[in-house]
Amino acid sequence: MTRAALRHRLAERGIDRQLLLLAPALACVLALFVYPFAYGIGLSFQPAEGGVLGAYRTFFTDAYQRDTIATTLGLALPAAILNVAASVPIAYRMRGRFRGKRLLTTVLVVPITLGTVLTAEGLLNYLGPTGWFNRTLISVGLTDAPVRLTNNYWGVFFSLVITGFPFAFLLILSYLSGIDPTLDRAAATLGAPWWQRFRRITLPLLAPGLATTFCLTFVLAFSVFPSAVLVGDPAGETRVISIAAYHAAYEVYDYPLGSAIAVIMGLVELAVVAVVLGLRSLLYTGSTGGKG
Amino acid sequence: MTTFSELRLDGVRRRFGGKDALAGLSLTIRRGEFIALLGPSGCGKSTALNCLAGLLPLTEGSIWQDGDRLDTLPPERRGFGMVFQSYALFPHLSVRKNISFGLQMRRLPRDEVRRRTDEAIKLVRLEEHARKLPGQLSGGQQQRVAIARAVVLEPSLVLMDEPLSNLDAKLRLEMRTEIRRLHQSLGLTTVYVTHDQEEALSLADRLVVLRDGRVEQIGTPEELHNRPANRHVADFMGYRNLVPMRVKAVHGDTVALDGSGLTLEGTPVGPVAAGDEVVAGIRPEDLRAGPHGVPVTVEVVEYQGRELAVEARTEEGVALFLRAAERPAPGDRITVTAAPSRVLVFGAGTR
Numbered sequence: 001m002t003r004a005a006l007r008h009r010l011a012e013r014g015i016d017r018q019l020l021l022l023a024p025a026l027a028c029v030l031a032l033f034v035y036p037f038a039y040g041i042g043l044s045f046q047p048a049e050g051g052v053l054g055a056y057r058t059f060f061t062d063a064y065q066r067d068t069i070a071t072t073l074g075l076a077l078p079a080a081i082l083n084v085a086a087s088v089p090i091a092y093r094m095r096g097r098f099r100g101k102r103l104l105t106t107v108l109v110v111p112i113t114l115g116t117v118l119t120a121e122g123l124l125n126y127l128g129p130t131g132w133f134n135r136t137l138i139s140v141g142l143t144d145a146p147v148r149l150t151n152n153y154w155g156v157f158f159s160l161v162i163t164g165f166p167f168a169f170l171l172i173l174s175y176l177s178g179i180d181p182t183l184d185r186a187a188a189t190l191g192a193p194w195w196q197r198f199r200r201i202t203l204p205l206l207a208p209g210l211a212t213t214f215c216l217t218f219v220l221a222f223s224v225f226p227s228a229v230l231v232g233d234p235a236g237e238t239r240v241i242s243i244a245a246y247h248a249a250y251e252v253y254d255y256p257l258g259s260a261i262a263v264i265m266g267l268v269e270l271a272v273v274a275v276v277l278g279l280r281s282l283l284y285t286g287s288t289g290g291k292g
Numbered sequence: 293m294t295t296f297s298e299l300r301l302d303g304v305r306r307r308f309g310g311k312d313a314l315a316g317l318s319l320t321i322r323r324g325e326f327i328a329l330l331g332p333s334g335c336g337k338s339t340a341l342n343c344l345a346g347l348l349p350l351t352e353g354s355i356w357q358d359g360d361r362l363d364t365l366p367p368e369r370r371g372f373g374m375v376f377q378s379y380a381l382f383p384h385l386s387v388r389k390n391i392s393f394g395l396q397m398r399r400l401p402r403d404e405v406r407r408r409t410d411e412a413i414k415l416v417r418l419e420e421h422a423r424k425l426p427g428q429l430s431g432g433q434q435q436r437v438a439i440a441r442a443v444v445l446e447p448s449l450v451l452m453d454e455p456l457s458n459l460d461a462k463l464r465l466e467m468r469t470e471i472r473r474l475h476q477s478l479g480l481t482t483v484y485v486t487h488d489q490e491e492a493l494s495l496a497d498r499l500v501v502l503r504d505g506r507v508e509q510i511g512t513p514e515e516l517h518n519r520p521a522n523r524h525v526a527d528f529m530g531y532r533n534l535v536p537m538r539v540k541a542v543h544g545d546t547v548a549l550d551g552s553g554l555t556l557e558g559t560p561v562g563p564v565a566a567g568d569e570v571v572a573g574i575r576p577e578d579l580r581a582g583p584h585g586v587p588v589t590v591e592v593v594e595y596q597g598r599e600l601a602v603e604a605r606t607e608e609g610v611a612l613f614l615r616a617a618e619r620p621a622p623g624d625r626i627t628v629t630a631a632p633s634r635v636l637v638f639g640a641g642t643r
Contacts (some may be wrong), residue, residue, distance in 0.1 A: 186381075187393070204384050
């Protein structure tokens with residue numbers, strides 16, 4: 001009697017034998033994510049010298065290391081802002097139904113599927129000193145010497161935009177289609193021209209989605225590694241934080257320092273995301289009346 | 293208020309993918325009139341309203357406000373108020389800001405915006421809820437915000453797209469009275485779209501019955517209720533019994549009918565001759581159980597307060613809907629009859 005009652009009470013809270021089905025997934029998560037993550041954090045507190053916080057101290061006292069935070073933010077923030085800002089008007093134009101929408105969406109999504117290495121190679125060929133872009137500029141006479149657009153800040157920036165934009169665009173398009181189109185029409189019958197409708201109705205309802213999209217594209221851009229090496233200047237201008245971590249761990253074999261840099265990288269990302277989500281919570285985040 | 297003496301729709305046609313959603317609607321709306329566009333879903337009534345509002349471009353035809361052509365103007369420059377079926381309240385703006393939105397778009401002085409918004413909030417009795425967001429209101433309150441938002445601009449024409457269809461039965465009756473009261477007290481001109489004949493009959497000065505994008509009949513509620521022009525309008529006006537029959541003989545104003553297991557006398561709508569295949573339209577409340585008449589078998593009995601609604605079958609298996617004062621049992625054989633003036637006969641041209 002009491003046994004049965006206990007089983008009932010547990011079942012009411014969702015605890016029953018079916019819960020065991022979770023075990024394999026849980027084991028994978030623990031073994032492949034939680035354990036290495038915790039191990040890395042633990043490692044970062046065990047440097048060869050300098051006490052518990054020695055690795056962190058090394059990172060922050062060395063300007064060459066410390067500056068990677070600013071370098072990475074200097075790439076990731078503008079790239080994420082541009083990706084979001086450029087997606088809004090295009091998605092706004094494309095929010096309705098029209099012929100060829102699927103084709104256009106597919107074309108925009110292609111860069112995601114290509115991967116960073118192929119994008120980087122394309123950029124080197126197209127924007128490099130002897131690429132089409134510069135050859136055209138020179139032959140038209142706009143410039144005498146090739147404009148340097150690769151192996152520096154701009155190369156990495158372009159690569160971040162090319163890979164990040166489709167991602168931001170698709171997210172924003174889906175947020176936009178979640179806004180009830182009748183609201184726009186209602187505003188029109190109340191005498192609002194299109195830009196007022198956009199500014200006062202669509203944009204405020206879209207803003208929380210923009211914040212979320214910004215966070216996601218920012219995090220993607222912040223962990224940039226391949227393009228910073230391939231189309232950037234990995235020893236100077238584009239020595240981003242992931243390069244610093246890689247360098248520490250796999251070239252100097254200072255695992256604690258590498259782990260510490262990885263932890264710092266995570267914390268910086270968390271800080272930016274926290275600020276953006278904090279601002280987002282000030283906005284209206286309720287229903288937008290649409291299907292999404 | 294921008295005033296006009298009449299608004300004219302001239303052969304307004306709207307085509308969707310090669311099919312006419314609205315096939316040439318011509319209608320003159322006088323100032324102060326309450327017009328209801330009535331019809332089943334897909335009849336083109338909402339299309340007509342969206343064309344008027346400017347939310348759908350016309351395929352053909354024109355819309356005139358006195359001497360000014362309106363159909364080439366975008367919605368924001370027509371100065372009409374619109375109440376949407378889903379209300380379409382701005383979810384991120386308070387009740388007050390929803391209502392003042394249109395006034396602000398007109399760039400009116402701040403004092404006037406405040407005064408007129410206050411008035412509109414008072415008009416729909418939402419003073420206590422002015423600071424709330426639409427999501428915090430009940431359906432009926434949201435409906436009132438939507439109406440206040442449309443009428444605060446004192447529009448020359450108010451368009452309403454099935455505004456009561458999302459409310460429960462009791463609230464619907466309340467809001468119906470409310471809408472008629474506002475229409476009268478503010479001297480509005482209203483075009484109201486609905487599929488509910490009762491709503492249309494009780495609210496409107498004139499009704500436009502649409503079917504498959506075409507006008508079936510335009511008239512006052514009395515005209516449509518008593519003399520529907522054809523069987524489709526009759527169907528919509530509560531003639532639930534539409535029975536295929538044959539004309540046996542014509543006697544002056546009435547005709548003798550038989551068929552479908554019934555023999556009746558009726559009043560023809562339009563010309564009919566002996567031998568014609570016709571449709572007889574009878575309201576359930578006009579078909580009574582009585583001592584003399586046609587025998588039918590009772591199938592279903594529903595209690596409806598003062599009366600009983602009965603579904604019965606004739607000997608030829610045609611279903612009939614009627615009212616009875618005493619409760620018959622399912623399976624009972626009763627006789628039914630109807631006054632000839634209450635049986636409308638629709639001939640070939642009006643079927």
